[in-house]
Amino acid sequence: MIEFIEMTKEFQVGTTVVTALNNINLTIQKGDVFGVIGFSGAGKSTLIRTVNLLEEPTSGRVLVNGKELTTLSKKQLREEKKNIGMIFQHFNLLRSKTVFENVAMPLVISGVKKSNIEGQVREVLSFVGLQDKAERYIDELSGGQKQRVGIARALVTKPTILLCDEATSALDPQTTKSILELLKRVNIEYGITILMITHEMEVIRDICNRVAVMENGKVIETGNVLEIFSAPQEETTKNFVQSVVRDDIPxxxxxxxxxxxxxxxxxxxxxxxxxxxxxxxxxxxxxxxxxxxxxxxxxxxxxxxxxxxxxxxxxxxxxxxxxxxxxxxxxxxxxxxxxxxxxxxxxxxxxxxxxxxxx
Known part of the structure; x- marks a missing residue:
């Protein structure tokens, strides 16, 4: 579904070359809820942004549904990107537009007929539990409701992949739990593969089936969640697990x-x-x-x-x-x-x- 093959991303900062991602080899299978965890600066967000080419790899390859997006024409790339939804930490919603208009935006940009937009938007708003908020403006919503709008907007194009960049970091614990439950439904009911970036091990525990741990631009450990929690190998992984599963003597x-x-x-x-x-x-x-x-x-x-x-x-x-x-x-x-x-x-x-x- 998503495959990183010897992928490296470098940034030019003045006269210095900064390596944000270093020779990444990673595979996310169809149907996975795959978590990538690491401390700030580990390269997590840069990694997820290479999937939809918000960041283009410096070297190596990123395959999405078997296709390398960097080799596609602009028209082909637009079509492939419809299969990739994305939700953000700070929602990225337009305050001047209603909930309905925010969710409809990807369809409008794609040139979908107005007669078809209504049904698609109403469907996803119902799925995320905001059918009664369609005509509200963004500033009238709570943080959790805003993120539900973000999820609805990502789902409205019927993607096969959903990218979540710190999607719960700006939310309180109770709201985080409800958003994670919603994302579980997205995965199960729509069959959408989810790639989730986070620094919260609780998120990995509660929703993911597989996880990769990043440090200094490298993947240092990967496996299914039970393996990682029960027998972490790297010190950074142990620190993350320790934050959720306390196994030390008082x-x-x-x-x-x-x-x-x-x-x-x-x-x-x-x-x-x-x-x-x-x-x-x-x-x-x-x-x-x-x-x-x-x-x-x-x-x-x-x-x-x-x-x-x-x-x-x-x-x-x-x-x-x-x-x-x-x-x-x-x-x-x-x-x-x-x-x-x-x-x-x-x-x-x-x-x-x-x-x-x-x-």
Whole structure:
């Protein structure tokens, strides 16, 4: 559906060449809700703007529905762009026109007959829940309603691809949730492929099925959402996941772990899917001569699949703790020992500081 092949984008800033995108290789399949996440300056917005040629690649290729847009004639390009809708962070609506007129604008520009415009506009306004706001002006609407107008405008040409550039960043949490639910409907009911740019991991968790993480103009990690959340590989990815799924020991507890105690070990248990319902902790306490102290726990849902982690302290002899460890592994639960030394404590503080800034 959308394919980036060794794509690079450079900008000339005075006498300096700035590489915004560096050798991007990425594929978004038909029907995906694909999220691209990264901090400011990672290259996310530049990436999405190369799909509809708001930015032209310096080198490499971008294929949309199997076609490289840079090779098309102006007439062919206009036709292909009708298949690509786009919604923006700050709505980009005309304040001097009504809701109806804003939504109708792409059809007017495309030369659609006036008799056909009415029905198409009314249809998408009904879909986004604004059928009663058609004659209102933009300044009369809330932020969420404005974004719904933006979505209706993007849908009115019946695109196969929808580009979302930080579409929820200007909205409050409750409105964001309603917009994401609407975008889910767009994907399911219209079968539209969505490419979503965001710096909010909650958006990735709530709507996307696949995700790519960007840093300094490069894609550093990609995969399905469950893989990325359950086993992030890169430090930047871990920071983003940490902002949504807290899997670290509370700082007050970590302070207590600085003292060496050979009779206890700390483990992080990760549960996926049906594993969440397993009574592992109680089984360990019954089967082995160990005391189990639960330090922290968290369960969330990713694409309808429950995912959780539990940080526990096992107190007992090395032999009994090792037996308990082996038993937990037989339950297909990811288990990782938390080493409470000074370097790990320092890493914990750094992660907590990043969470405080970005969480």
């Amino acid at each position: 700082q007050s507890v970590y302070e207590q772990l600085k003292t060496k105690d050979r009779s206890k070990k700390i483990y992080n248990l990760k549960f996926i899917g049906i594993d969440v319902g397993q009574p592992v902790v109680s089984q360990v306490a019954k089967k082995f001569d160990v005391d189990v102290n639960v330090l922290f726990g968290n369960i969330t849902e990713l694409q309808g699949i429950p995912f959780g982690n539990l940080i526990v302290e096992l107190v007992g002899t090395d032999k009994e703790i090792d037996k308990a460890h082996q038993f937990i592994q037989t339950k297909d639960i990811q288990i990782e020992e938390v080493i409470a030394d000074e370097s790990e404590l320092a890493n914990h503080y750094r992660r907590s500081a990043r969470y405080a800034v970005y969480g």
